Amino acid sequence: MTSGITDIIVVGAGVAGSSLACALGKDGRRVHVIERDLAEPDRIVGELLQPGGYLKLVDLGLEDCVKEIDAQRVYGYALYKDGTSSKLPYPLENLHPDVAGRSFHHGRFIQKLRRKAASLPSVRLEQGTVTSLVEEKGVVKGVKYKSKDGQELTAFAPLTIVCDGCYSNLRRSLCYPKVDVPSCFVGLVLENCELPYANHGHVILADPSPILFYPISSTEIRCLVDVPGQKVPPISTGEMANYLKAKVAPQPLASTINTLAGALYKVLCASTDPARKEMREACFDYLSLGGIFSSGPVSILSGLNPRPLSLVLHFFAVAVYGLGRLLLPFPSLNRIQIGARLISGASGIIYPIIKAEGIRQMFFPVTVPAYHRAPPYN
Structure with missing residues (x-):
């Protein structure tokens, strides 16, 4: 038929x-x-729809699709690490008051x-x-x-x-997809509780990987736990509950992002490698500097700045910032070696992204042909 x-x-x-x-x-x-x-x-x-995504809904005339579903406005992130925190607001100053993230x-x-x-x-x-x-x-x-x-x-x-x-x-x-599954997300819903910063996503840089919190309704908070590996602990045997209680729960209690595209996510994960640990420390301190050092990366994260080149520049800025921390005021042979591995590791993360985007698209976007929709059929 x-x-x-x-x-x-x-x-x-x-x-x-x-x-x-x-x-x-x-x-x-x-x-x-x-x-x-x-x-x-x-x-x-x-x-969690980023502000850039909400602007696309407006472009398509679909902004009413986040109405009447108890969606919550999101104005930025709070970043936690080892008992310290940093608030990273979205750069929304020059936009219409209705523009913000939406979670639901x-x-x-x-x-x-x-x-x-x-x-x-x-x-x-x-x-x-x-x-x-x-x-x-x-x-x-x-x-x-x-x-x-x-x-x-x-x-x-x-x-x-x-x-x-x-x-x-x-x-x-x-196509012939190359699927890499480094980890799996486990989601929990927390009812009738409050986050330290209202209308913000919360990211805890835990060990071995980040934990995220954000509202999905007026009474519910989503907790996302990133579990390394291609398989999660089974629920039926109680292993999942034990993992969350023993490994995850103590860390949010102690310190009460989606990262910059998948690149910085790798940086934020804990590691025993001194170079990776230094990159992680540098990333947190870089974002905590405020100004362009936080608004730049957050504008990428929020979808307000879609330029891949900006991601690359901030990514290497974090690497150089980390290198400077190692070499100043007086470098040692061990610190120089760690610094070299830090730059090498950062390059290994960002170069595949550059390759996937394309050199021309990344560095010479004006030379890429633009395709426009044809007029509608009669």
């Missing part, structure tokens, strides 16, 4: 798929969105986006599981999918966009 032909097929109705369907539908495109499960998702991803239950936000997309007359939102792409001479012509009631269907369109997330069963037919 074959369904009607549309202009664009979108596989997946998460944040990307639903937002894309809204934008395309407003342009007059006939969009068919196929989502495997239209029930409200219960996931811990995408719960992920599923509530997704459902608002889906309802917004489905309300457009040119958008068809359907529950179904896409099983494969339909290809002809290497060109994708559409998809095969199984509808909610079990029918095997085929949909055709000149353009198919796959947005079905990390559990995609189509990714391997489109």
Whole structure:
């Protein structure tokens, strides 16, 4: 059985798929969105929308999707380490008062986006599981999918966009992903408690990796614990509870980010390597300097400054700052060696990012061609 032909097929109705369907539908495109499960998702991803992300919602006319879901405004971060803290506000001074981060239950936000997309007359939102792409001479012509009631269907369109997330069963037919899983997040909900700084995310630089706290409703705080390794301790045997009680809980109690893109996240993790420890200390002290040293990195973190070059400059500034701490006032042979390893380690973290972004995109962005949307169909 074959369904009607549309202009664009979108596989997946998460944040990307639903937002894309809204934008395309407003342009007059006939969009068919196929989502495997239209029930409200219960996931811990995408719960903190940075100010830059909120501005994109405004651009798309979707800012009302964070209303009536008990979303909380977020104005920056509080950073904790070894009993000391540093407050890092978002640089919002020159922006509209409504611009701030938003934190919420992920599923509530997704459902608002889906309802917004489905309300457009040119958008068809359907529950179904896409099983494969339909290809002809290497060109994708559409998809095969199984509808909610079990029918095997085929949909055709000149353009198919796959947005079905990390559990995609189509990714391997489109590319050869190199997936690195250094750790897993474990999420807890704390009810009716207060954070030291209202309307702020809180990051504790714990051992072996950071712990995050942020509000997701007016009565709930999300705690995210990063557990190193590809597998988490099992819950059924009590190992997870023991890990949280013995390893994690003492550290928030003692000292009561998402880091700068995944690069600084590696820096913030504890390590026995003296060079990595020095880089970690330098990162905390650099952010604590205030001014451009905190507002610059936080503007990247918040999505207000999307330029990758800024990330690279601040990243190496932290490395140089750490090197200066080692060599001043009087360098020793051991400190020089640690400094050399610090710079080498920093380069090993940031160079893959530069390579992935592309030298041209990073350092000469004005030379990269810009692509603009074509006028809508009549």
